[in-house]
Amino acid sequence: MKCERIYLKDVYEFLGADNANPTLDVYIPDDASESKNAKPCMIVCPGGGYAYCSPREAEPIALKFVSEGFNTFVLTYSTESYRFPTQIREVAAAVEILYKNKEAWNCDISKICIIGFSAGGHLAAHYSTMFDCKEVRAVFENSKPVNACVLCYPVISADLEVAHQGSFLNLIGHAPENQKEEDYFSCDKQVSDKTPPTFIWSTSFDEIVPIENSLRYATALSRHKIPYELHIYPYGNHGLATCDKMTNDQITEVIEYAKPWIDEVKKWLRLVL
Template sequence: MIIKQINLNVAYDKLKLDAPEEAVSFTGYILQNTAEYCADRTRPAVIICPGGGYRFTSDREATPIALGFIAKGITCFVLRYSVAPNRFPTSLLELASAVKMVRDNAQEWNIAPNQIVVCGFSAGGHLAASLGVFWNSHILADVATSAEEFKPNALILCYPVITAGDKAHNGSIQNLLGEEHLEEQRDLVSLEKHVTADLPPTFLWHTYKDQAVPVENALLFANEATAHRIPLELHIYPNGGHGLSLATDLVNKSVENIPTVASWLCFAVTFIKNLK
């Protein structure tokens, strides 16, 4: 495996970042081929967007998640995207650039170009879902010559922030838009309102007892996905709070180590490997 720090080639001067460029990082955990057992293998790739309420990016939802997927034979990338005081759509532009970067280098990195998946947790789930609904919108028109270059082949959304409506995680929305924002901006980042038939296949999981980001966030997105006939896998676990990550003792206190929730990773890997 190669661990590689990757330059996203994002036009930071154009984005007008308020944070230094080094605050954004894109790290690849790239599995290599060997003549001994996998000379010509191509693998799925997962781009991980940690949560953190658009205020920071969580360590618990970064490298540990990558290691979980790597153990299942999937190449991974971790995007530490821009957070407050940067505003929408800065982080979305960065994620679109990350997908394009992986697709552009798919042959060199032994990646199956039709199995490039974006995986987000909490606010990172909002970012991943944003690319899912906006990949072919005018918001991203300047990232590449063709929107297909940064379209994810699927989404994995883990206890995601979705809505800016009644069930919003208001801290995430305020960090994303700023405290003084317009109602039209809230509508724009209420992602359930922007689902179309162009949404990629989606894997969703949430816990019923999540008191930080209500389970209705996942349900709102799932309802719209099914209304538009999008392939969908949805898991609602009866127990567990917010931010469980792998739901193992690697990243949680023992009280938060919930074996039933930890099953999400195996389900997600099967979902990825079944992508056509």
């Protein structure tokens, strides 16, 4: 397997600010079949409330999809004091890098999926719905869409009734000040006919990010007739990641129950990509 770390500011000097140093970790599997067919791609956005990028939702996720024949890319995006649109521009940069290296990495750029966890799910959904927003197009005039999206216990809505408020405080520096701002950062309000097919999973009693976030996004997809798959597991805490010992110290029956999400996503991706 080829592994490489790309510093986004080495490719695009205008990205990041001050000490921000976003990276894209590249995992290109060896092709044991010796097939010359281009491979689908997966961009991984870890969670962390826009305060940090959780390592539990980074390389362990990439390795799960490398084994399925995906070229995978972990985006460690800017966090802490770095506000919107820093992060969504970094996703756009990652997509551009895939396009630029499609031959060297044998990437099928018609099969790019983005997967996000918690706040990373918000980033994935935000890019999926707003890849061509003015803030992105200001620096990437021809920003590209993704072809599928996977959201894992995602932050979606900025509505104070259901929002993970810490994520939005970190992303925009304050709570939404009016309805227009709330809608702009609520991914369910940005779904359109251009939104890609989406897979969503969460747990019923997530005490960190209420299940209403996933339900609102699924409802918006349904209204726009966007193909989607929704899995809500009855139990389980927030941040289950791979649901195995790679990312959890103790494995309980509750955690094991949600473990099939990875295989379900793999089946779904074979269908939609």
